[in-house]
Amino acid sequence: MDLDHDALTIGIDLGATSVRVAAYSPAAGLLETSIFPTRIAAGPVGVVDDIGDNVLRLLKVYSRSRPCVGIGVGSPGPLELPAGRLHAPPNLPGWDKFPLLHELQDRFPHSVFLDGDAKVAALAEYVLGSGKEFSVDSLCMLTLGTGVGSGIILKGRIWHGASGMAAEAGHLTIDPAGPICGCGNAGCLEAYASGTAIVKAAAHFAADDTHCFSPGRADGTHALTAGDLAIAARAGDPEARSIYDGAGRALGIALADLINLLNFPLYVIGGGVAQSWDLLSSSIFEELHRRSYVYRLTASDGPASQAFPGGTRVISSRLGPEAGLLGACILPLHAPPHEHEEALGDSQPDPHATLR
Amino acid sequence: MDLDHDALTIGIDLGATSVRVAAYSPAAGLLETSIFPTRIAAGPVGVVDDIGDNVLRLLKVYSRSRPCVGIGVGSPGPLELPAGRLHAPPNLPGWDKFPLLHELQDRFPHSVFLDGDAKVAALAEYVLGSGKEFSVDSLCMLTLGTGVGSGIILKGRIWHGASGMAAEAGHLTIDPAGPICGCGNAGCLEAYASGTAIVKAAAHFAADDTHCFSPGRADGTHALTAGDLAIAARAGDPEARSIYDGAGRALGIALADLINLLNFPLYVIGGGVAQSWDLLSSSIFEELHRRSYVYRLTASDGPASQAFPGGTRVISSRLGPEAGLLGACILPLHAPPHEHEEALGDSQPDPHATLR
Numbered sequence: 178m179d180l181d182h183d184a185l186t187i188g189i190d191l192g193a194t195s196v197r198v199a200a201y202s203p204a205a206g207l208l209e210t211s212i213f214p215t216r217i218a219a220g221p222v223g224v225v226d227d228i229g230d231n232v233l234r235l236l237k238v239y240s241r242s243r244p245c246v247g248i249g250v251g252s253p254g255p256l257e258l259p260a261g262r263l264h265a266p267p268n269l270p271g272w273d274k275f276p277l278l279h280e281l282q283d284r285f286p287h288s289v290f291l292d293g294d295a296k297v298a299a300l301a302e303y304v305l306g307s308g309k310e311f312s313v314d315s316l317c318m319l320t321l322g323t324g325v326g327s328g329i330i331l332k333g334r335i336w337h338g339a340s341g342m343a344a345e346a347g348h349l350t351i352d353p354a355g356p357i358c359g360c361g362n363a364g365c366l367e368a369y370a371s372g373t374a375i376v377k378a379a380a381h382f383a384a385d386d387t388h389c390f391s392p393g394r395a396d397g398t399h400a401l402t403a404g405d406l407a408i409a410a411r412a413g414d415p416e417a418r419s420i421y422d423g424a425g426r427a428l429g430i431a432l433a434d435l436i437n438l439l440n441f442p443l444y445v446i447g448g449g450v451a452q453s454w455d456l457l458s459s460s461i462f463e464e465l466h467r468r469s470y471v472y473r474l475t476a477s478d479g480p481a482s483q484a485f486p487g488g489t490r491v492i493s494s495r496l497g498p499e500a501g502l503l504g505a506c507i508l509p510l511h512a513p514p515h516e517h518e519e520a521l522g523d524s525q526p527d528p529h530a531t532l533r
Numbered sequence: 534m535d536l537d538h539d540a541l542t543i544g545i546d547l548g549a550t551s552v553r554v555a556a557y558s559p560a561a562g563l564l565e566t567s568i569f570p571t572r573i574a575a576g577p578v579g580v581v582d583d584i585g586d587n588v589l590r591l592l593k594v595y596s597r598s599r600p601c602v603g604i605g606v607g608s609p610g611p612l613e614l615p616a617g618r619l620h621a622p623p624n625l626p627g628w629d630k631f632p633l634l635h636e637l638q639d640r641f642p643h644s645v646f647l648d649g650d651a652k653v654a655a656l657a658e659y660v661l662g663s664g665k666e667f668s669v670d671s672l673c674m675l676t677l678g679t680g681v682g683s684g685i686i687l688k689g690r691i692w693h694g695a696s697g698m699a700a701e702a703g704h705l706t707i708d709p710a711g712p713i714c715g716c717g718n719a720g721c722l723e724a725y726a727s728g729t730a731i732v733k734a735a736a737h738f739a740a741d742d743t744h745c746f747s748p749g750r751a752d753g754t755h756a757l758t759a760g761d762l763a764i765a766a767r768a769g770d771p772e773a774r775s776i777y778d779g780a781g782r783a784l785g786i787a788l789a790d791l792i793n794l795l796n797f798p799l800y801v802i803g804g805g806v807a808q809s810w811d812l813l814s815s816s817i818f819e820e821l822h823r824r825s826y827v828y829r830l831t832a833s834d835g836p837a838s839q840a841f842p843g844g845t846r847v848i849s850s851r852l853g854p855e856a857g858l859l860g861a862c863i864l865p866l867h868a869p870p871h872e873h874e875e876a877l878g879d880s881q882p883d884p885h886a887t888l889r
Contacts, residue, residue, distance in 0.1 A: 255830060339798045339845070340670070341796070343795055345796075345826075348793045437702070440700075475696055
């Protein structure tokens with residue numbers, strides 16, 4: 178694929194509370210971004226109408242000077258591919274069986290490319306972030322936000338599995354008797370390391386309003402966030418520290434599973450909670466060394482690193498909160514039409530060759 | 534690859550207690566099999582000498598009438614690929630850093646193809662067993678023996694990861710506070726569902742020699758096996774049943790992790806312990822339904838099976854204890870030289886097209 182650096186794409190980051198729509202070109206990056214609330218009450222068609230208005234406005238402004246090569250969308254899951262249909266998404270009530278790809282494609286004159294939100298974030302990290310920095314061909318990214326999303330890039334391409342539902346690392350079981358997760362399981366990674374789980378773990382302490390991170394500490398209206406807890410932890414609060422320590426341990430156990438299974442060169446932790454990498458990393462690496470002999474043998478800073486060139490790296494995201502939107506923007510440049518139906522063995526250009 | 538059905542291969546299944554060496558052709562199957570003890574005390578070079586004698590004898594007999602296309606080897610791990618070097622294999626003391634591929638290749642006039650024992654078993658299951666039966670392009674196999682091995686076939690090829698150590702599903706953490714595993718971790722799948730773990734779990738009951746599966750029950754010299762326990766469980770012994778139930782639950786948790794991560798169409802349980810599928814399956818499926826929403830959505834017998842053609846299947850192996858040896862025999866027919874260094878994107882024939 179010979180990328181035109183002046184080509185235009187439109188990226189759509191569909192979230193449960195807000196939608197971001199951006200115009201993008203490889204040469205200029207993000208040209209303009211619109212953010213608007215997700216009108217859940219208007220139903221899926223109402224939200225798609227809002228998206229349509231914003232996309233058409235951006236196309237009108239930017240497609241005069243640049244040829245639009247496609248519209249990329251990152252969506253919450255579970256998302257069935259290649260059909261592009263949602264299956265009872267927990268954060269989008271009323272969207273069960275909604276044919277999102279079909280409804281979007283009907284509104285635009287350009288091809289629509291739809292994928293999972295964490296999968297497109299992983300694509301962005303691969304093409305524009307740490308994948309580029311370390312010249313790897315495969316990586317696994319965990320996105321710690323309201324939930325824990327995950328994306329696998331395998332030999333330069335998003336890994337979808339048989340029906341688009343691969344890479345659900347947020348639902349790896351960490352402790353079979355652990356806290357209940359929204360998916361119905363007990364002890365999922367998401368129930369320890371999402372922003373929601375971190376706030377929930379703090380509720381016990383916060384109920385005591387003499388506590389430094391009690392909800393009453395500021396103006397009485399501010400809802401406690403994982404970021405507030407990180408500030409408290411850095412200030413030395415022992416409960417806040419232990420909550421982040423627990424999240425780090427769960428991440429370490431999940432990463433040990435992933436490394437033992439995938440033997441990839443790179444694992445990336447992104448999303449809002451990853452901004453507290455300083456509070457998470459020591460327990461992550463402690464669990465990794467204990468639980469993954471593949472990590473012990475191949476760690477990039479380990480004793481055997483000479484035997485395993487490149488080794489195994491676990492790092493925090495280079496792109497920060499923009500990863501999801503950037504991934505939606507570059508998806509049309511990296512996902513050939515009908516990709517999901519093609520064999521992985523088909524020839525595929527290395528995106529690094531054209532975008533680096 | 535245009536397979537010659539009358540071609541000859543030699544397969545070597547290197548185990549910690551015995552070695553099996555076989556002559557094989559696609560048309561005739563296993564032509565002759567030798568089994569001899571693994572002389573651990575003779576050191577790795579001594580064992581490779583024994584293997585060499587047996588291979589050269591089989592070549593002398595069978596390569597007169599058929600062209601030998603290569604020698605395939607399945608080895609215990611950890612095995613570094615493409616170098617073909619072992620790294621402190623727990624069941625082969627004295628073999629740390631042993632260059633197995635190099636030592637074998639030096640002895641033979643034909644190309645040697647080396648891979649992990651569970652990986653070649655998965656290849657056999659894919660080419661000759663359930664992969665063929667269900668016409669899938671990818672599968673994950675767990676082999677329950679002395680340990681728990683695992684192999685991933687991805688779009689028709691063994692998945693190795695960056696250094697040959699992928700697919701170590703036996704070391705997925707089931708319970709972070711569970712029994713200690715030989716790998717140094719606590720609560721690995723192997724510590725619940727291997728034959729060794731099942732016998733160990735019974736030791737507590739067996740110490741009471743009035744118990745129906747006490748070691749003294751038969752002739753006093755017979756060491757308790759997982760098979761003895763299966764017989765006791767089928768006869769209604771509650772402790773034996775609960776041990777198999779626990780192994781099944783651990784397998785269900787691991788399979789839920791694998792399905793959420795890989796979204797493959799087929800998962801196969803093989804090895805000696807899988808012969809007790811009748812004792813394992815109900816707890817496996819109970820955990821799967823509880824812990825994997827990807828399984829609930831896509832199970833081949835589930836309510837949504839129409840939406841997901843083919844769906845997700847979890848079954849016991851079709852090949853039984855021969856899978857590892859057969860996999861070693863067919864490895865030269867399916868692994869092009871330098872496969873590990875090639876991109877997964879390279880064109881690769883579908884083995885089903887030629888061997889079905």
